[in-house]
Amino acid sequence: MNVLVTGGTGFIGSHATIALLKKDHDVTIVDNLSNSKIDTLRAIENVSLKKVRFIELDLLDIKALDCLFKKNKFDIVIHFAGSKSVNESIEKPLKYYFNNVYSSIILSQIMKKYDVKKIIFSSSATVYGEPADIPLKESSKVSILNPYAASKYYIENYFREYQKQNKDWKIILLRYFNPIGAHESGLIGESPKVPHNNLMPYILKVASKESEYLQVFGDDYDTEDGTGVRDFIHIMDLAEAHVSSLDFISSNQGPDGFCNIFNIGTGKGYSVLEIIETFSKVNNIEIPYKIVDRRPGDVSQSYTDVSLAKKSLNWKAKKDLSDMCRDVWRWKSSQLKKNN
Numbered sequence: 001m002n003v004l005v006t007g008g009t010g011f012i013g014s015h016a017t018i019a020l021l022k023k024d025h026d027v028t029i030v031d032n033l034s035n036s037k038i039d040t041l042r043a044i045e046n047v048s049l050k051k052v053r054f055i056e057l058d059l060l061d062i063k064a065l066d067c068l069f070k071k072n073k074f075d076i077v078i079h080f081a082g083s084k085s086v087n088e089s090i091e092k093p094l095k096y097y098f099n100n101v102y103s104s105i106i107l108s109q110i111m112k113k114y115d116v117k118k119i120i121f122s123s124s125a126t127v128y129g130e131p132a133d134i135p136l137k138e139s140s141k142v143s144i145l146n147p148y149a150a151s152k153y154y155i156e157n158y159f160r161e162y163q164k165q166n167k168d169w170k171i172i173l174l175r176y177f178n179p180i181g182a183h184e185s186g187l188i189g190e191s192p193k194v195p196h197n198n199l200m201p202y203i204l205k206v207a208s209k210e211s212e213y214l215q216v217f218g219d220d221y222d223t224e225d226g227t228g229v230r231d232f233i234h235i236m237d238l239a240e241a242h243v244s245s246l247d248f249i250s251s252n253q254g255p256d257g258f259c260n261i262f263n264i265g266t267g268k269g270y271s272v273l274e275i276i277e278t279f280s281k282v283n284n285i286e287i288p289y290k291i292v293d294r295r296p297g298d299v300s301q302s303y304t305d306v307s308l309a310k311k312s313l314n315w316k317a318k319k320d321l322s323d324m325c326r327d328v329w330r331w332k333s334s335q336l337k338k339n340n
């Protein structure tokens with residue numbers, strides 16, 4: 001298929017592009033490079049030994065987007081582009097409405113103009129907030145705790161309504177849990193321009209001696225060891241979920257469209273201490289840590305029921321926490337060697 005990938009130089013977009021190229025899809029990436037580097041494009045090509053078309057473009061630039069669709073006949077759009085920092089979204093909520101919500105509306109309008117009626121959208125498990133029931137199902141209660149989560153949920157609702165008005169559209173909304181890891185080659189991983197405050201980037205800082213110790217935010221949660229629990233998923237498993245979603249859309253050839261939501265995680269909850277321990281063990285590196293206060297806005301635990309994705313998309317995560325920790329360190333070590 002001829003696939004347009006928005007945000008294709010970001011962490012998830014770049015790894016998904018590798019998975020798509022492996023299945024011989026034709027990929028065009030658009031990205032405004034606001035939080036990703038052009039080097040990622042070379043890395044994608046080095047890993048996949050294939051060429052990718054790249055256009056530096058901001059989705060808010062309606063003219064440029066129109067021109068792109070006029071020149072190319074895309075079969076489907078996979079829409080990753082967007083801002084993704086919870087903290088920043090609290091400081092600058094409007095940025096999230098523009099960059100995430102408004103750009104998605106523009107994209108859908110241009111797609112309609114050029115008769116492209118299939119889209120896979122990157123949503124997030126962040127829409128569940130503090131889970132009302134666990135494991136989380138697609139039907140679980142949504143609870144919006146910050147503007148980032150709100151922006152993702154608005155887009156989901158927009159596409160749901162959009163599909164009701166445009167019944168032949170085929171839409172998949174993927175709610176990602178916590179992607180970590182890197183491609184097993186060690187040639188590509190997560191490299192944002194602005195560092196973010198997620199757990200794995202901090203573990204890597206400690207492992208590479210950039211930081212003395214890791215702060216563990218709270219050990220008094222109602223979980224087995226008291227630390228937060230998340231459904232960490234290997235980035236390549238997550239990438240494969242997009243290939244499966246694309247196959248799902250292609251195999252539903254009939255005239256009737258749909259708008260389906262799928263949770264994408266491993267189905268297992270891993271605690272912060274469990275991750276520290278696994279990382280230390282598989283990489284033989286000590287990760288000193290100190291327990292500090294809870295981080296405001298954090299939920300105690302979050303992991304998904306995987307049955308719907310398994311049944312409908314015929315997809316499930318294959319890699320375990322050791323794979324995630326080993327692959328992410330392989331990538332980080334290669335970066336450290338390069339910079340020395």
Ligand code: UD1
Nearest residue numbers: 086124126178197198199202215216217228229272297298
């Ligand atoms: C965060 C975002 C979430 C987003 C997700 C994307 C917040 C409040 N939530 O989720 O909206 O979808 O990233 O990946 O920012 N931890 C430490 N020490 C650290 C960093 C994290 O103990 O230095 C703990 C946290 O308290 C949490 C766990 O590690 O229990 C995971 O944290 P993180 O990687 O930031 O992910 P989320 O909180 O799930």
